[in-house]
Amino acid sequence: MNTILFDLDGTLLPMDTDEFTKIYFTEMAIYLSDLIDGKTLAKNIWASTEAMVKSLDFKTNEEVFLEDFATRIDTDINIYKERFYSFYDSGFLNAKKAVYENEHIKKSVALLKEKGYQLVIATNPLFPLKAILHRISWAGLNVDDFVYISSYEKNHYCKPQVKFYEEILKDLGKSPGDCIMVGNDVEEDMVAGNIGIETYLITDNLLQRSADEAKADHKGSYEDFYKFAEKLPKLA
Missing domain, CATH: 1.10.150 (DNA polymerase; domain 1)
Structure with a gap:
């Protein structure tokens, strides 16, 4: 991965x-x-x-x-x-008044980049790129840290369609086994698992529309995800 x-x-x-x-x-x-x-x-x-x-x-x-x-x-x-x-x-x-930064997720992004992982913004592409770039900066993150950013102008499908994830893999030249999808929305983000992408469900700000048990390979808070990132190996 x-x-x-x-x-x-x-x-x-x-x-x-x-x-x-x-x-x-x-x-x-x-x-x-x-x-x-x-x-x-x-x-x-x-x-x-x-x-x-x-x-x-x-x-x-x-x-x-x-x-x-x-x-x-x-x-x-x-x-x-x-x-x-x-x-x-x-x-x-x-x-911007309705959003805030989270130190654990900011530290996780910095650590994963330092370890050599490719980072992707796989947001539901319902907004133009400029709106997405604003929101990345509101999160306290650097746009340049991401090799790919999904957007309304570029992408052809939306979550929860698996075609959304297939298109990202194709654009990046990656296989499902190369990737993990990190998100807080059970229906929209964890559906990536249906095509073999590993999944991590962030339980802070959890979005779940059904009473069914959320299927994810990993689950945890922002702090838990940082600990998960710490355990991932450095890439050569």
Whole structure:
């Protein structure tokens, strides 16, 4: 094993998800208030996001989202596209209030990099790259420490589709046995185990939608994960 795939929200970046979502939609509604009312905007974003998550077509998530969103509005989609992108350098930045850094995960990332592991951001690619880069920095991490960052513009599938993980492996030229997936979401992150990727479930900020026992090769807190990273061998 030489590659560590990390989920972002709730894993590398601890957050109050409800507060994050509230700030996100409030700020987006203000930013696009001259084009659409806030309730309709939120409804359309959720619907187009669902279309992205369900899509198994070989189209980027951006293409799927914008094609679906275009069917829900009367305005030129390019106007929305431009505004969505500029939003992530303006009102979106207020969502930082809902997130915080975790010293154990920061130390784990630094240690794994020092030991020679390739580090990957395997976040659900529902956001443009610039929004993901902001959130990596909010976690107190350095973007340059990661060899691959999934994003809405680049990736063609979303979690919990196993095709999301297969695409990352293909892009990296890795086999499942080369990797471990670290995440806090039972359904979205641990599904990587279905294609033979080792899994580590972070139990802080745990997301579990069913009562079934969470299947993971390893489970533990942020502190436990740091101890796990300490025991991993240095790579030549």
